[in-house]
Amino acid sequence: MTPLRFDNALIDTLPGDPEPRVFPRQVQGALWSAVEPTPVAAPQLLAHSREVAAELGFSDADLASPEFVQVFAGNALLPGMQPFATNYGGHQFGHWAGQLGDGRAISLGEAVLPDGQRRELQLKGAGPTPYSRTADGRAVLRSSIREFLCSEAMHHLGIPTTRALSLIGSGDGVVRDMFYDGHPEVEPGAIVCRVAPSFLRFGHFELPSSCGDIELLRRLVDFCIARDYPQLTGEGEALYAAWFGEVCERTARLVAEWMRVGFVHGVLNTDNLSILGLTIDYGPYGWIDAYDPDWTPNTTDATGRRYRFGWQPRVAYWNLGQLAPALAPLFADPAPLQAGLQRFAEAFTAADRDTTARKLGLADCRDADVELIRDLHGLLHAHEVDMTLWFRALADFDPAASSLAVFEEAFYDAAKREAGEGAFNAWLQRYAVRLRDDALTTEQRRARMSAANPKYVLRNWLAQEAIDRAHAGDMAGIGELLEVMRRPYDEQPGHERYAGKRPDWAKDKAGCSMLSCSS
DSSP states (O other): OOOOOBOOHHHHHSOBOSOOSOOOOOOOSOSEEEOOOOOOSSOEEEEEOHHHHHHHTOOHHHHTSHHHHHHHTTSOOOTTOOOEEEOOEEEETTEEEEEOOOSSEEEEEEEEOTTSOEEEEEEETSOOOTTOTTSOSOEEHHHHHHHHHHHHHHHHHTOOBOEEEEEEEEEEEEEEOTTSSSOOEEEEEEEEEEEESOOOBHHHHHHHHHTTOHHHHHHHHHHHHHHHOTTOOOOHHHHHHHHHHHHHHHHHHHHHHHHHHTEEOSOOOGGGSBTTSOBOOOSSOEEOSBOOTTOOOBGGGTTTOTTOGGGHHHHHHHHHHHHHHHHGGGOSSSHHHHHHHHHHHHHHHHHHHHHHHHHHTOSSOOHHHHHHHHHHHHHHHHTTBBHHHHHHHHTTOOTTTOOSGGGGGGBSOHHHHHHHHHHHHHHHHHHHHHHHTSSSOHHHHHHHHHTTSOSOOOOHHHHHHHHHHHHTTOOHHHHHHHHHHTSTTSOOTTOGGGGSOOOGGGSSOBTTTBBOSOO
């Protein structure tokens, strides 16, 4: 198999856990523990990303080889791999949870590509680590399919994300109580190989700070800047301030992109936010069907709805507000941290206004346009309108006609459509007036909108169909869905079904409307 070059900078630079045995424990003064994946019984490659494989230098022959399956199932190692799990903490649902760590994620090593870029290869579901607490370190097929597909779908949407190289069935059963209701079942197990320049999270920095280990915190920040932010210059507090400001801005731009396409992360704890501004940890995520800013896909969040769609910007800001005091011991004055948080606010506002202009097909976003799209969101919510279908159809709207005809497929309820017709027509008339005062031609407007408003997103019911087929032994649905998600902004004749609104059967079906953290 094609060799990879590893330098494993994290474990070579930062202090590790001296205890070689794998058992649940509190790990002090260390940022990682050496741990090897636990072998599985009968690994089988179920799906792979050809783009990620090509980036890593794997050929078709490599992908078809028994060695590839053995390595990325956790049964074997390539030369240079030094597996480890990292130690981090986090705020979960607004409360400090203490040490968490990689409970079922084991990094195989940091590969350095020919162009100097690095890719950390991480197996999710590869067995227990010192951070597994009472869990088994495994993952089930349903959640692994969802993570594999969404990692790649988000990339093709143009949204910063971790990637997925492979999805491998383990051949082992995994016991899970999907909705924590006392009815555990044995489900097929699987392992996803996740790929990213870094898997460092906010929680990696929170934990040493919470323990008063400021020297370890400083070493981690210095390492992160040198490895992951080499473009930053300066030294001391000025460098740390520039780094924190960049983290804040990247986070702002990321969340604005989620809002653009209707993605709901579902569990935005501080341990689930990447220090690089990537979408990370695809658990109980969901995609908005009928527009609803209060919708959350996470059953655990059903009461408080902390991680609802419309709250994602404020939760991201809150999480940065927890990272800032964790970093405060590195600063003589909190002003640079406050400036970083202000940078988030400014960057999100700018990104949100840019999104408004792109989604509405305008050359720029004026103050009145912010009100225009806010009013539209209110109508979409009140009258149960599909977000993706509405905005995609808006490119075909004829300002001279001001008719709802092109939006028929976007409505879920005929009575609500009829009740809202007057309000929608009034909004469309406002929009038509605005278009006549814009610099873009009709062709430019439509091209701009079609590049911002996807036709295909990974709706939960589509993923659930692929999962149901896989549980029945038919894995082809995974690749078929991935192929469509590779071109989310294209029309793709013959694949219109994948662009349809949520069918009635999926409205309250497990895996489609609400999901748990169980995987």
